[in-house]
Amino acid sequence: MRVDHSPEVMDPGSFYRLLTAVVVPRPIAWVSTVTADGATANLAPHSFFTVACTDPPIVQFTSVGRKDSLRNAEETGEFVVNLAPEQLMAEINATATDFPRHEGEFDAVGIAREPSLRVRPPRVAASPVALECVLHSTLRLGDSTVVFGRVVHVAVDEGVLVDGAPDIRRLRPLARLGGNQWSTVGELSELARVPYGEWRSE
Numbered sequence: 330m331r332v333d334h335s336p337e338v339m340d341p342g343s344f345y346r347l348l349t350a351v352v353v354p355r356p357i358a359w360v361s362t363v364t365a366d367g368a369t370a371n372l373a374p375h376s377f378f379t380v381a382c383t384d385p386p387i388v389q390f391t392s393v394g395r396k397d398s399l400r401n402a403e404e405t406g407e408f409v410v411n412l413a414p415e416q417l418m419a420e421i422n423a424t425a426t427d428f429p430r431h432e433g434e435f436d437a438v439g440i441a442r443e444p445s446l447r448v449r450p451p452r453v454a455a456s457p458v459a460l461e462c463v464l465h466s467t468l469r470l471g472d473s474t475v476v477f478g479r480v481v482h483v484a485v486d487e488g489v490l491v492d493g494a495p496d497i498r499r500l501r502p503l504a505r506l507g508g509n510q511w512s513t514v515g516e517l518s519e520l521a522r523v524p525y526g527e528w529r530s531e
Protein backbone atom coordinates (compact mmCIF):
# COMPACT_ATOMS: atom_id res chain seq x y z
CA MET A 330 0.00 0.00 0.00
CA ARG A 331 1.22 3.49 -0.86
CA VAL A 332 -0.22 6.87 0.09
CA ASP A 333 -0.64 9.05 -3.01
CA HIS A 334 0.10 12.79 -3.18
CA SER A 335 -0.58 15.13 -6.13
CA PRO A 336 0.68 18.72 -6.32
CA GLU A 337 -2.51 19.64 -8.18
CA VAL A 338 -4.69 19.01 -5.12
CA MET A 339 -2.26 19.85 -2.30
CA ASP A 340 -1.43 23.32 -1.10
CA PRO A 341 2.10 24.35 -2.19
CA GLY A 342 3.40 24.54 1.39
CA SER A 343 2.38 20.96 2.18
CA PHE A 344 3.82 19.70 -1.08
CA TYR A 345 7.08 21.57 -0.41
CA ARG A 346 7.33 19.91 3.01
CA LEU A 347 6.72 16.49 1.44
CA LEU A 348 9.29 17.05 -1.32
CA THR A 349 12.00 18.28 1.04
CA ALA A 350 11.31 15.36 3.39
CA VAL A 351 11.94 12.80 0.65
CA VAL A 352 14.70 14.43 -1.44
CA VAL A 353 17.27 13.73 1.27
CA PRO A 354 19.98 14.09 2.41
CA ARG A 355 20.90 17.38 0.73
CA PRO A 356 24.39 18.90 0.98
CA ILE A 357 24.46 22.47 2.22
CA ALA A 358 26.13 25.23 0.21
CA TRP A 359 27.08 27.99 2.64
CA VAL A 360 27.01 30.79 0.07
CA SER A 361 29.02 33.98 0.57
CA THR A 362 28.45 37.05 -1.60
CA VAL A 363 29.06 40.80 -1.40
CA THR A 364 26.87 43.74 -2.29
CA ALA A 365 27.73 45.64 -5.47
CA ASP A 366 29.42 48.43 -3.47
CA GLY A 367 31.51 45.81 -1.67
CA ALA A 368 30.40 47.16 1.72
CA THR A 369 28.43 44.17 3.00
CA ALA A 370 29.46 40.52 3.07
CA ASN A 371 26.49 38.17 3.02
CA LEU A 372 26.35 34.50 4.06
CA ALA A 373 23.44 32.04 3.86
CA PRO A 374 22.90 28.25 3.69
CA HIS A 375 21.26 26.73 0.59
CA SER A 376 20.48 23.02 0.55
CA PHE A 377 19.07 22.99 -2.97
CA PHE A 378 22.63 22.55 -4.17
CA THR A 379 24.57 20.19 -6.42
CA VAL A 380 27.10 19.83 -9.25
CA ALA A 381 25.50 20.91 -12.54
CA CYS A 382 28.32 20.19 -15.00
CA THR A 383 31.79 18.69 -14.80
CA ASP A 384 33.54 20.29 -17.82
CA PRO A 385 33.43 23.19 -17.41
CA PRO A 386 33.00 22.74 -13.65
CA ILE A 387 29.66 24.30 -12.71
CA VAL A 388 27.74 24.11 -9.44
CA GLN A 389 24.19 25.27 -8.79
CA PHE A 390 22.08 26.48 -5.90
CA THR A 391 18.46 27.53 -5.84
CA SER A 392 17.08 30.67 -4.27
CA VAL A 393 13.45 30.17 -3.28
CA GLY A 394 12.25 33.72 -3.81
CA ARG A 395 14.56 36.66 -4.38
CA LYS A 396 17.01 36.67 -1.47
CA ASP A 397 20.16 38.69 -0.78
CA SER A 398 22.50 35.89 -1.96
CA LEU A 399 20.75 35.80 -5.35
CA ARG A 400 20.69 39.60 -5.72
CA ASN A 401 24.38 39.93 -4.83
CA ALA A 402 25.39 37.09 -7.16
CA GLU A 403 23.43 38.70 -10.00
CA GLU A 404 24.82 42.19 -9.34
CA THR A 405 28.47 41.23 -8.80
CA GLY A 406 28.69 38.04 -10.91
CA GLU A 407 30.46 36.17 -8.12
CA PHE A 408 29.83 33.89 -5.15
CA VAL A 409 31.64 31.36 -2.98
CA VAL A 410 30.26 28.01 -1.84
CA ASN A 411 31.75 27.18 1.55
CA LEU A 412 31.41 23.59 2.78
CA ALA A 413 29.14 23.44 5.84
CA PRO A 414 31.01 21.48 8.53
CA GLU A 415 29.33 19.75 11.47
CA GLN A 416 31.06 21.85 14.14
CA LEU A 417 29.57 25.07 12.72
CA MET A 418 25.93 23.93 12.68
CA ALA A 419 24.70 26.65 15.06
CA GLU A 420 26.53 29.38 13.13
CA ILE A 421 25.23 28.08 9.80
CA ASN A 422 21.67 28.10 11.13
CA ALA A 423 22.17 31.63 12.49
CA THR A 424 23.11 32.85 8.99
CA ALA A 425 19.69 31.64 7.77
CA THR A 426 18.05 34.41 9.82
CA ASP A 427 16.50 37.00 7.50
CA PHE A 428 18.81 39.90 8.34
CA PRO A 429 18.18 43.05 6.28
CA ARG A 430 20.38 43.36 3.22
CA HIS A 431 22.74 45.97 4.69
CA GLU A 432 23.33 43.77 7.75
CA GLY A 433 25.80 41.15 6.59
CA GLU A 434 25.69 37.78 8.34
CA PHE A 435 29.50 37.58 8.66
CA ASP A 436 29.38 40.57 11.04
CA ALA A 437 25.95 39.93 12.58
CA VAL A 438 26.74 36.32 13.53
CA GLY A 439 30.48 36.85 14.10
CA ILE A 440 31.90 34.55 11.42
CA ALA A 441 35.62 34.94 10.74
CA ARG A 442 36.42 35.48 7.07
CA GLU A 443 39.46 35.29 4.83
CA PRO A 444 39.99 36.73 1.35
CA SER A 445 39.21 34.56 -1.67
CA LEU A 446 41.89 34.13 -4.31
CA ARG A 447 39.87 34.77 -7.49
CA VAL A 448 36.62 36.50 -6.47
CA ARG A 449 35.54 39.37 -4.19
CA PRO A 450 33.21 37.54 -1.75
CA PRO A 451 35.21 36.35 1.26
CA ARG A 452 35.55 32.73 2.29
CA VAL A 453 34.50 31.38 5.69
CA ALA A 454 37.86 30.96 7.44
CA ALA A 455 36.75 27.93 9.49
CA SER A 456 35.18 26.07 6.56
CA PRO A 457 37.50 23.39 5.19
CA VAL A 458 36.57 23.88 1.52
CA ALA A 459 35.69 26.91 -0.60
CA LEU A 460 34.51 26.80 -4.20
CA GLU A 461 35.10 30.23 -5.73
CA CYS A 462 32.59 30.81 -8.51
CA VAL A 463 31.81 33.31 -11.24
CA LEU A 464 28.17 33.53 -12.24
CA HIS A 465 27.47 31.40 -15.31
CA SER A 466 23.73 31.98 -15.66
CA THR A 467 20.45 31.97 -13.80
CA LEU A 468 17.23 30.15 -14.59
CA ARG A 469 13.87 31.38 -13.36
CA LEU A 470 11.53 28.52 -12.41
CA GLY A 471 8.23 29.54 -10.83
CA ASP A 472 8.93 31.07 -7.42
CA SER A 473 12.61 30.12 -7.54
CA THR A 474 15.82 30.98 -9.36
CA VAL A 475 18.55 28.45 -10.04
CA VAL A 476 22.00 30.05 -9.91
CA PHE A 477 24.78 28.40 -11.88
CA GLY A 478 28.39 29.26 -11.04
CA ARG A 479 31.55 28.25 -12.87
CA VAL A 480 34.09 27.12 -10.30
CA VAL A 481 37.28 29.10 -10.94
CA HIS A 482 39.18 28.07 -7.83
CA VAL A 483 38.92 25.50 -5.02
CA ALA A 484 40.70 26.02 -1.70
CA VAL A 485 40.96 22.99 0.60
CA ASP A 486 42.32 23.01 4.16
CA GLU A 487 45.29 20.64 4.25
CA GLY A 488 44.00 19.34 7.59
CA VAL A 489 41.18 17.46 5.83
CA LEU A 490 43.46 15.75 3.31
CA VAL A 491 44.49 12.11 3.54
CA ASP A 492 46.99 11.00 0.88
CA GLY A 493 46.32 14.28 -0.91
CA ALA A 494 42.53 13.84 -1.20
CA PRO A 495 39.70 15.28 0.94
CA ASP A 496 38.65 12.67 3.49
CA ILE A 497 34.96 12.47 4.40
CA ARG A 498 35.73 11.68 8.07
CA ARG A 499 37.66 14.93 8.32
CA LEU A 500 35.26 17.06 6.25
CA ARG A 501 32.26 16.10 8.42
CA PRO A 502 29.80 17.84 6.03
CA LEU A 503 26.31 18.62 7.25
CA ALA A 504 23.23 17.68 5.28
CA ARG A 505 19.69 19.01 5.40
CA LEU A 506 16.79 16.58 5.83
CA GLY A 507 13.06 17.27 6.08
CA GLY A 508 11.65 19.99 8.34
CA ASN A 509 14.30 21.33 10.70
CA GLN A 510 16.33 18.11 10.71
CA TRP A 511 20.02 18.01 9.93
CA SER A 512 22.48 15.13 9.70
CA THR A 513 26.09 14.37 9.04
CA VAL A 514 27.95 11.40 7.64
CA GLY A 515 26.94 8.07 9.19
CA GLU A 516 28.34 4.63 8.51
CA LEU A 517 30.54 4.42 5.40
CA SER A 518 30.55 1.69 2.76
CA GLU A 519 32.71 1.24 -0.33
CA LEU A 520 31.49 -0.48 -3.46
CA ALA A 521 33.21 -0.35 -6.84
CA ARG A 522 31.15 -0.23 -10.04
CA VAL A 523 31.14 -3.41 -12.09
CA PRO A 524 32.33 -2.98 -15.72
CA TYR A 525 30.02 -4.66 -18.24
CA GLY A 526 32.78 -7.10 -19.25
CA GLU A 527 32.81 -8.45 -15.67
CA TRP A 528 29.03 -8.58 -15.29
CA ARG A 529 27.71 -12.03 -14.34
CA SER A 530 24.00 -12.60 -14.23
CA GLU A 531 22.95 -15.38 -11.90
Ligand SMILES: Cc1cc2nc3c(=O)[nH]c(=O)nc-3n(C[C@H](O)[C@H](O)[C@H](O)COP(=O)(O)O)c2cc1C
Binds near residue numbers: 371376397424428
Ligand atom coordinates in the same frame (compact mmCIF):
# COMPACT_ATOMS: atom_id res chain seq x y z
C1 LIG B 1 20.01 24.26 6.31
C2 LIG B 1 19.27 25.32 5.53
C3 LIG B 1 19.14 25.18 4.15
C4 LIG B 1 18.48 26.17 3.40
N1 LIG B 1 18.37 26.01 2.05
C5 LIG B 1 17.80 26.99 1.31
C6 LIG B 1 17.73 26.87 -0.12
O1 LIG B 1 18.17 25.88 -0.70
N2 LIG B 1 17.17 27.90 -0.80
C7 LIG B 1 16.69 29.01 -0.18
O2 LIG B 1 16.20 29.91 -0.88
N3 LIG B 1 16.73 29.14 1.16
C8 LIG B 1 17.29 28.17 1.91
N4 LIG B 1 17.36 28.31 3.27
C9 LIG B 1 16.88 29.55 3.87
C10 LIG B 1 17.89 30.69 3.67
O3 LIG B 1 19.16 30.35 4.20
C11 LIG B 1 17.36 31.96 4.38
O4 LIG B 1 16.17 32.37 3.72
C12 LIG B 1 18.37 33.10 4.39
O5 LIG B 1 17.86 34.15 5.20
C13 LIG B 1 18.66 33.67 3.03
O6 LIG B 1 19.65 34.65 3.22
P1 LIG B 1 19.97 35.81 2.21
O7 LIG B 1 18.72 36.66 2.07
O8 LIG B 1 21.08 36.53 2.90
O9 LIG B 1 20.38 35.21 0.89
C14 LIG B 1 17.95 27.32 4.04
C15 LIG B 1 18.07 27.43 5.45
C16 LIG B 1 18.72 26.45 6.18
C17 LIG B 1 18.85 26.59 7.67
